[in-house]
Amino acid sequence: MTDRPMTPNGSLIIDAKQNKLLQSALRIKIMHALSREAMTSKQVADRLRQTPGNIHYHIQRLYEGGLLELAETRSVAGIVEKYYAAPASQFHFPGAAEGELRQKDDEGWTGGAPFSEYHATRLDLSDEEAARFSEELKTLLEKWELHTEGGREYGVSIRIGRIDEKGED
Numbered sequence: 001m002t003d004r005p006m007t008p009n010g011s012l013i014i015d016a017k018q019n020k021l022l023q024s025a026l027r028i029k030i031m032h033a034l035s036r037e038a039m040t041s042k043q044v045a046d047r048l049r050q051t052p053g054n055i056h057y058h059i060q061r062l063y064e065g066g067l068l069e070l071a072e073t074r075s076v077a078g079i080v081e082k083y084y085a086a087p088a089s090q091f092h093f094p095g096a097a098e099g100e101l102r103q104k105d106d107e108g109w110t111g112g113a114p115f116s117e118y119h120a121t122r123l124d125l126s127d128e129e130a131a132r133f134s135e136e137l138k139t140l141l142e143k144w145e146l147h148t149e150g151g152r153e154y155g156v157s158i159r160i161g162r163i164d165e166k167g168e169d
Helices: 016-021 025-036 041-048 052-064 094-098 127-145
Strands: 069-076 079-085
């Protein structure tokens, strides 16, 4: 892998165009699969139970956007197989922290130092899975709400909701 800008915790630093490319649960799944091992589009399609053409399209967009690397090419029976790899499966978009998240809001959030993070992803869930995921988050929050050892106050805001299905680039 070539050197890519990474945060200390191993998240790939991305720009606005790359952030837009990652606004798809399928593309997030592709990035996770390719962060574990280099694979061809066909291998990713088999793993994710998708059509090879669909996966190839998304891999090409991610590759052209600088989110994937061509790890290896092999010639097998006259066919060139391209193996792609992802440098990370977690992403940091500084633009999110520099925009509205950094401005002080009505509740006093500043989004500033010494510690502030913004996490976002897309998940492909059934309605039942979304409800179960929400319950698991509530349980996690309740665990930390009972934490009484002191320290500074931190805000946590999580939003879960269906995404309008619009055409992807």
